[in-house]
Amino acid sequence: MPSQENVLRRVDELMKQAHRQLEYLMQKKTISSSPDSLDELRQSAEYIAQCARDIGMDARVINDFVALDGTHGKPCVIAHKDPEKGMPTVLLYAHHDVQPVGNLDGWNTDPWNPTYVNDRIYGRGSADDKAGVVAHLAAIQAALPTGVGVTLFVEGEEEIGSPTFVDFLHAYQDELQADAIIVADSGNWKAGIPALTVSLRGVATLKIRLRLLEHAVHSGQFGGPVLDGPMVMARLLSRLHDEKGNVCVPGLLARDDVKVDIDEEDYRRDSSLLPAVRLAGEGSIASRSWTKPSINLIGMDVTSCDSSSNTIIPACEAVISLRVAPFQNSCEAAETVRDYLLVQDVFGAQIDIDILESGPGYVADTSTDMCAMMKECLTEAFGEKVVESGEGGSIPFIADFQRIFSDAHVFVTGVEDPDARAHSENESLYIPDWIAAIKAEALFLTRLGEEK
Numbered sequence: 001m002p003s004q005e006n007v008l009r010r011v012d013e014l015m016k017q018a019h020r021q022l023e024y025l026m027q028k029k030t031i032s033s034s035p036d037s038l039d040e041l042r043q044s045a046e047y048i049a050q051c052a053r054d055i056g057m058d059a060r061v062i063n064d065f066v067a068l069d070g071t072h073g074k075p076c077v078i079a080h081k082d083p084e085k086g087m088p089t090v091l092l093y094a095h096h097d098v099q100p101v102g103n104l105d106g107w108n109t110d111p112w113n114p115t116y117v118n119d120r121i122y123g124r125g126s127a128d129d130k131a132g133v134v135a136h137l138a139a140i141q142a143a144l145p146t147g148v149g150v151t152l153f154v155e156g157e158e159e160i161g162s163p164t165f166v167d168f169l170h171a172y173q174d175e176l177q178a179d180a181i182i183v184a185d186s187g188n189w190k191a192g193i194p195a196l197t198v199s200l201r202g203v204a205t206l207k208i209r210l211r212l213l214e215h216a217v218h219s220g221q222f223g224g225p226v227l228d229g230p231m232v233m234a235r236l237l238s239r240l241h242d243e244k245g246n247v248c249v250p251g252l253l254a255r256d257d258v259k260v261d262i263d264e265e266d267y268r269r270d271s272s273l274l275p276a277v278r279l280a281g282e283g284s285i286a287s288r289s290w291t292k293p294s295i296n297l298i299g300m301d302v303t304s305c306d307s308s309s310n311t312i313i314p315a316c317e318a319v320i321s322l323r324v325a326p327f328q329n330s331c332e333a334a335e336t337v338r339d340y341l342l343v344q345d346v347f348g349a350q351i352d353i354d355i356l357e358s359g360p361g362y363v364a365d366t367s368t369d370m371c372a373m374m375k376e377c378l379t380e381a382f383g384e385k386v387v388e389s390g391e392g393g394s395i396p397f398i399a400d401f402q403r404i405f406s407d408a409h410v411f412v413t414g415v416e417d418p419d420a421r422a423h424s425e426n427e428s429l430y431i432p433d434w435i436a437a438i439k440a441e442a443l444f445l446t447r448l449g450e451e452k
Contacts (some may be wrong), residue, residue: 003144004380007446010142011439017392018138021051022429023114025096025130026123029273032074032097032160042141045075048133048154052079057152064395065171067164074156081140083149088448091151091178091408091440092140093401094132094185095158098125099423106425118200118345119431126421126429129158132184133323134436139441146449148242151178158185158397161357165397169404180409180448181401182441184357187416189387190266191430194378194440196371196386197412199290201323202361203394206299206338210236211350213314222312229316230302236346237318240295240337245280248291251330251336254292256283260387270418290390293333294323319356321394326361328348330396334358359396362412370409373451375446378413381440382433413437 028044031037052059059079066072074097083089101111101124109115111124125222133154140150148180157163169176210233217226236400242248262285273279279287290295299319303311324333340352365371366388378386391412401410415437417420417430 003446003450004443006146007142007153007442008381008439011138011435011442014138014142014438015435018134021137022126022131022134025133026114026121026125026295027112028096029098029112029126030097030156030312032157033100038074041075041097045077045154045156048077048096048137049079051137052077052152055137057081057140057150057207057318059152065164065168067167071163073164073168074122074356076156077152077154078172079152080175081150084147086311087149088179088293089149089151089177089260089299090155090445090448091405092136093153093155093181093183094136095155096125097131097156097159098128098130098356099159102425106401107424109426111425116190119429120428121431122426122428124427126425127420129185131289131429131434135184135415135438135441136182138438139445142438142442143445144449146446148445148449151176151443161359162397166400166404169400173404173442176405178405178408180411182406182444183395183398183401183410183412184353184414184415184437184441185395186391186412187418187420188414188433188437189389191419191433192382193384193389194382194433194436196364196366196378196388196391197391197392198364198366198388198413199326200362200398200412201290201293201326201390201392202328203396204322204324204330204334204337204358205356206322206334207354207356208233208236208318208341209315210317210351211315213312215315216311219256219310219312226312228313229349230300230313232346232349233300233318236341236344236349236351237320238299239341239344240320241280246282247295249293249337249340251340252293252333253325254287255325255327256287256291258284258286258291258390259282259296260389262289263285266418272424286390289392291325291327292327293328294392295337296321323394324361326363328388330358330360331355358398359394361394362398362402362410364410364412368409370448371411373447374440377447378440381443382436386391
């Protein structure tokens with residue numbers, strides 16, 4: 001009990017410093033998808049490394065990693081505090097790159113200027129994932145010195161799919177070796193209620209090309225017997241779901257056996273669904289979000305309204321995002337969808353499909369003593385019982401961690417809440433949950449050493 005009280009007090013004392021660190025990082029336009037942001041990514045990484053040095057860690061920035069396929073990695077940070085003899089090591093992961101800000105008119109504040117409104121900090125990267133970076137730094141500093149080793153790994157390309165991640169893990173495997181891995185890149189059940197993410201859906205992206213004509217023709221002269229590319233593409237895509245909105249591709253796995261469910265009123269509010277819109281699919285909302293597949297159209301090349309003319313469009317291209325149940329192989333699922341679409345007859349249209357990418361899902365082992373310790377720490381720090389939740393989104397590198405560091409316990413935690421709006425306009429961080437997440441991690445680092 002004394003150690004718990006000391007740890008919680010130390011976190012409270014560190015929060016002014018943590019706010020300053022987060023405010024600095026949020027002002028850096030670390031958009032990994034933009035070549036123009038490379039310098040700010042480097043500045044951000046150097047700042048994080050210096051923060052790690054300031055708390056006694058050996059830290060360095062890696063700017064020049066090149067993957068086996070020649071892809072150049074973005075600036076990242078590795079920092080170490082060596083364990084005492086016989087003590088375990090914990091690897092703490094977060095990322096400092098962010099998504100583009102999107103539509104500036106949709107922001108109520110300047111996305112690059114941290115803005116406090118009530119209990120929230122608004123700005124790009126506030127919740128995803130710069131608060132996670134600072135949470136790790138504060139937890140390391142707040143944890144009582146128990147001899148546990150700590151490695152901090154801050155990635156710089158998570159928002160573009162971590163293209164060099166696997167090669168990086170192999171190249172730096174000895175430095176990143178750990179007994180436990182904490183990935184601070186997920187969210188909590190609700191504001192004030194902690195969650196431990198125990199499953200993640202896999203992901204795949206497919207590009208569909210459909211052609212009916214060799215070239216465009218006049219819609220008056222040929223309209224009627226001849227349909228246009230976008231219209232036929234719509235008919236093809238409609239075959240991915242049944243009339244109730246369930247994904248109906250044979251061979252895609254699904255379960256409806258989750259232990260908790262999501263309140264529909266909360267879900268509708270958090271998703272910004274319009275009042276008259278019905279939810280798609282059947283079964284619990286949680287299973288539809290976590291343990292069943294989903295397919296969404298995320299891009300289509302068609303003539304814009306401003307450029308429209310009385311012309312039958314001869315072809316169409318579309319990109320779909322497939323989310324795969326955590327217990328199904330994502331590559332096989334993508335092939336199943338591709339093969340299903342290729343045999344569809346939509347007026348004899350020529351169809352070609354490429355699988356652009358795929359990433360595996362994740363299922364946690366919740367039966368270990370270490371997992372029980374993590375859940376206890378989350379419950380004590382938040383003052384509410386932790387919820388074992390799934391996540392509809394995908395973090396494919398979690399499976400890479402599991403595969404390469406097979407003896408390590410992987411924990412997926414985070415600082416987001418359902419209204420954080422990561423990747424969207426008005427992204428924000430709920431400050432009380434941020435503080436609680438830091439306390440939970442500091443308690444875990446302290447107790448892990450005490451158990452030894």
